[in-house]
Amino acid sequence: MNEAEIWKKIEHFFEVNFQTEKNPPIETILFLIGVQELGSGQQKFTKDDKVNLIHIAVCRLLEAFGYYKFSHYDNDGFPHFEELEKLPDLKPNEQQLLMKKAIIQYFQDEEIELT
Template sequence: MSEESQYWRRIENFFQQKFTQGEKPDLDSMIFLIGVQELGQGNRRFKKDEKVNLMHVAVCRLLEPFDYYRFSGRDQDGWPHFDKIQDLPILKPNEQTLLMRKAIIHYFKEQNYLEE
């Protein structure tokens, strides 16, 4: 098993233990929870449009190190905003999944969420 695959398993275990009550987390759930983390307003109920916005915040934040987005600041309600630097390449669904997994791994390492 590659180092990346091992690290991904550790991330899945992290989400399983903390958020999904033992169920294997799906990618969308992980992205949503990263959005909540990036918003920084703690655990609260979110409206439907806020949930969509949280997913967008997470995707922008996750793809920022890959030079697709740049953080531009927070609005008066504390929501982070990003400027698009370049368009994402056209990717097949499995390629999109691999890119997001790679981005989540990078995020977890950058944030030092898992001890080595």
């Protein structure tokens, strides 16, 4: 299965399991991965919390590529990451492609079943 096919299955996973719109925006997927990584379950999040959750997801996803390393949990239970390597300057479409690859890697590493 190629990356485009896997990506379609990942989008379908979010549509079915989280009732997201068809072809959910990458920010929605990042937010939901951040919620998963936080491990606090469904709750109301402030706008700042949502930004932090997306940041958690990005750090967690890019950990597999050697850009970040988990450091610790703070007193509120939020994970923190240490930057190991600066991200290269990427154009928006290159950022999108990197995040898609990282999300695919996350699903493979976490052995999340895609149907």
